[in-house]
Amino acid sequence: QTYANxxxxxxxxxxxxxxxxITAFDDFVDDNNSPLRNRAELAAVLDEIFTPxxxxxWSGLVIDLxxxxxxxxxxxxxxxxxxxxxxxxxxxxxxxxxxxxxxRYGPLRTATVTPADGPRYTGPIRLLTSDLTISAGETFTMAxxxxxxxxxxxxSNTQGVFSDVM
Numbered sequence: 713q714t715y716a717n718x719x720x721x722x723x724x725x726x727x728x729x730x731x732x733x734i735t736a737f738d739d740f741v742d743d744n745n746s747p748l749r750n751r752a753e754l755a756a757v758l759d760e761i762f763t764p765x766x767x768x769x770w771s772g773l774v775i776d777l778x779x780x781x782x783x784x785x786x787x788x789x790x791x792x793x794x795x796x797x798x799x800x801x802x803x804x805x806x807x808x809x810x811x812x813x814x815x816r817y818g819p820l821r822t823a824t825v826t827p828a829d830g831p832r833y834t835g836p837i838r839l840l841t842s843d844l845t846i847s848a849g850e851t852f853t854m855a856x857x858x859x860x861x862x863x864x865x866x867x868s869n870t871q872g873v874f875s876d877v878m
Contacts, residue, residue, distance in 0.1 A: 715757040716740035722761045728771035730833075732761065734791070737848040738783030747784060754787055759830055762794050767833040775856075776840045778867060782847025782875070785823065792855040793828035795837065800825055802855030805874070825855050837863035845870040 713722050717740055721733040738745050740753040773795075789802060802825040810816035841853055850870045856863050 715760070716753055717742065720754075720757055724766075725774070728769055730761075730766065730770050730773045731776065732773060733776040734849075734852075735779055736781045736783050737785070737787040737852065740787075747786070750784060750787060751790060754790055755830075758791065758794055758828070762831045762833060764831045767831045770833055770835060772836045772838065773833055774838045774840065775863070777845045777849045777853065778840050778842040779844045780846065780849030780852075782849055782873075785848050785851045788848050788852030788855055789823055789825055790828070792825045792852065792859070794830065794832050795834065795856065796825055796859055797827055797832060797834050798860070799827065800858050802858070803851055823851070823855065825859070834860075836861060839863040839865050841865060841867045841870050843868055843871050846873045847871075847875055850874065 714720070715722070719734065719736045719740055723731045725731050738750060740750045740757075743749055792802060802823045804820055804822045806817045806820045808814065808816060809818040837856065837859070839853065839856060841849075845853065850873070853870060
């Protein structure tokens, strides 16, 4: 099944596993990429995928980010909230604020993963990444690293590209 303007795909796999492919964390709706509309659309998609019967049935979940063009980090945190029963620090960012001095940084910004109100899956995850996983795809990857149980990462390193709006 395809959702969110084709950016999210879900399929049931043999053996009680789910497959979730996310190719971007933006443009889920056709209205100039509105953050509020994207969050609402993602919530509706997650409600359809993360049903109580499905999360009880899953013996594992494959999350495929091998081709992910990035987008809004908050959308990745929204998904990560469906994958935990406890709050934890997903990642922190600190931007350089002086192009002439590589030792100068702005304030540290911490992103917390908070359990979602809806059904959550807390079992094993296989996380597929590649050098085509960029920006919000990378922060989503980082947001899952301290999850318990930690995901098993399969593939190659992500691109190492962050492009936050300052």
